[in-house]
Amino acid sequence: MRDRMMKLGIIGGTGVYDMPVVDTVEEQSVDTAYGAVRLRKGIFRNPSGEQLCVVFVPRHGAAHSVPPHRINYRANIKALCTLGVTDVVGTTAVGSLREDIAPGQLVLLDQFIDFTRTRNYTFFDGGPEGVRHTDMTYPYDESLRQLLQSAASEQNIDLRPRGIYVCTEGPRFETAAEIRMFAQLGADVVGMTNVPEVILANEARLNYAAVSLVTNYGAGISDSPLTHDEVTAAMDANMRKLTALLTGFFDKKIVSDDGGGTGE
Ligand code: HPA
16 A cells, blocks of 8 residues: 555444445554554545545444443544544434434534533643644534535435534433423534544544434434434445445545555
């Protein structure tokens, strides 16, 4: 694999445990100051034979064994930095806070609201990396967002161009009152993992975007109780759409960076 090839990171959420369009080159364990991360390096080839190196991290571990509040977000981001990744797209399963955002809808996040409580939110906690206050006005990278949007429109994939994500601590789902409150705050979707991932990516100066797949209406919007099985079934049912979006995006990324190559 050539070093000059641009490296893209994908952090896969619930239901996204590999990248079917990427040929795996090697599985690797990367040591960081925060712990080791198992990840997969692979090559995406477009129809012209140009290549993109894709580093894939399954956020919940290979078999969804790590709950949202126990994910080692700092190690995941540092491992991507160690491998020279500059741009990252995270996928997340979310509940909808609004009747007009139905299950099956893809949403390109543009803002978040943080309701988590117990996580490691920063690299700058007075240790070796010092103290720094990172701007978070627009936490999702605009050029990645535009590439994802144009990939979606070329493939006729309905991608909602904006969405405000509320992150809860989990692993429980929300009460109906919490869902009503989040909706009143102006949020669109709710999930358990995008904070602190997006914060740490910004602290590490990675370009970061996130695509959410709506798997259910938030608690109390639909009558039935929520289950994790419902979330994973909806992810499975919509994987083709998400894969098509990412494939189109990989292709655009090669062209936009002129980082593709035909040799290894
Ligand atoms: N709430 C929180 N996280 C989620 C949901 C939800 O309704 N659906 C998928 N992830």
